[in-house]
Amino acid sequence: xxxxxxxxxxxxxxxxxxxDAHSKAxxxxxxxxxxxxxxxxxxxxxxxxxxxxxxxxxxxxxxLLVFFGIVSIAIAAFIIFIQKxxxxxxxxxxxxxxxxxxxxxxxxxxxxxxxxxxxxxHSLAKSALFLSAxxxxxxxxxxxxxxxxxxxxxxPVTSVLFFxxxxxxxxxxxxxIFSLSFQ
Amino acid sequence: MSAGIKxxxxxxxxxxxxxxxxxxxxLKHVVAMIFGKNDRDxxxxxSGKVTIIPIIILVAILSTLSVFIPDSLQTLxxxxxxxx
Numbered sequence: 174x175x176x177x178x179x180x181x182x183x184x185x186x187x188x189x190x191x192x193d194a195h196s197k198a199x200x201x202x203x204x205x206x207x208x209x210x211x212x213x214x215x216x217x218x219x220x221x222x223x224x225x226x227x228x229x230x231x232x233x234x235x236x237l238l239v240f241f242g243i244v245s246i247a248i249a250a251f252i253i254f255i256q257k258x259x260x261x262x263x264x265x266x267x268x269x270x271x272x273x274x275x276x277x278x279x280x281x282x283x284x285x286x287x288x289x290x291x292x293x294x295h296s297l298a299k300s301a302l303f304l305s306a307x308x309x310x311x312x313x314x315x316x317x318x319x320x321x322x323x324x325x326x327x328x329p330v331t332s333v334l335f336f337x338x339x340x341x342x343x344x345x346x347x348x349x350i351f352s353l354s355f356q
Numbered sequence: 357m358s359a360g361i362k363x364x365x366x367x368x369x370x371x372x373x374x375x376x377x378x379x380x381x382x383l384k385h386v387v388a389m390i391f392g393k394n395d396r397d398x399x400x401x402x403s404g405k406v407t408i409i410p411i412i413i414l415v416a417i418l419s420t421l422s423v424f425i426p427d428s429l430q431t432l433x434x435x436x437x438x439x440x
Contacts, residue, residue, distance in 0.1 A: 243367050250374035254381035262385060269378055276371060280363065285437035290425075294418065301414035304407070309389075311403045313396075318385055323394025328402055332390045334411045339386050341418055343379045349422035 174221045175237055181214030183268045184275060185245040195264035196316065200307020203260065207267045208300035212292045215274065222278065231281060238279030245272030260306055260316045263299065266342060270295045294349045298341045305335040 180187035195203045218238075225234045249269035256262040270291070277288030306316075308331040313321045324332035341348035361368045402408055 239364060239367055243370055246371050246374045250377040250381070253378050254384075256381070256385070259385070259389065262382075266378070266382070269374075273371070273375075276367070286433055289433050289437055293421065297414050297418040297421070301411045301418065304411045304414070308403055308407050308411075311407070312398060318389055320396075321389045322392035322396075324390045327394065327398050327400055330402055330408055331411070334408075334415055336386060336390055337415055338411075338418075339382055341415075341422070343382055344375070347422055348418070349425075 175218060175241070178214050178218045178221070179241060182211055182218060182271050182275070183245075184241045184271065185248045185268065188245070188249075188268050191268060192261045192264040195267070195303075196258060196260040200303055200310065203263070203306070204300040204303040207263070207303055208296040211267060211271055212296055215271065215292065218275075219278065235279045235281055238275050240279075242272045242274075242276030242279050245269065245275065257318055258316045259309065259318050259321065260303075262318070263302055263306060266302075267295075267299055270299070270342070290349065294341070298338050301334060302338040302342065305331050305338060309335070 176187060180190070183191040195206055198206060222234045222238070246269055249265045249272060252265045253262060253269065256265060274288045274291050274295070277284040277291065308328060309321055309324065310316060312328050312331075315321065324335070
């Protein structure tokens, strides 16, 4: 179940479909994929976690979630650093954030609350970022970051929203992910 | 992360280091995209209001929820995660 739904969630190593789908889909579809589909799939994982916890205790499922969560965060972090395509960057950023949410539920306790709230923040921010990416694509006709320069002059409103969205996702205060990351 | 620092200290440290790497990577890419020197001759201006308004609405909701979580939502989330 975790491998099946984990593929939809985009947990490493079942994540390979996600960057391809997100980078090729039109912006509104990418926005829905990241903001809705990943969370819905994760809710399915949580439903099965509840059943497993009742049957054999929380250690087994918690351990699995911690493992897949940390692997997703670590792998996505390195790929984000060397990424050259901004839509794929957003996709790997989604993988990283789903890893954080998975880790939160693996830890349990206040981590579960933080994970659920993180899902809400991630949905809102990532949808905004993918829609901004659509605006960037409309203006620059390229998804390569090297071809996108000087956004603050060419598309000033989008550039502000893009920057704010990224700062929110990066956990910069006063945005909610900042406080959640340390719960 | 404080939820896991006592039970999974190594995992928490690796997660924090990865988050730092992500922040550095994102800052490097986004700053270059926004403030980098543009060599291409592009028309200045947004593509249209319709492409901007949904993003503004999403960022507004995100900003509001960042500083104020309604009691009803908080209760809902606490209830949902009470036994997990």
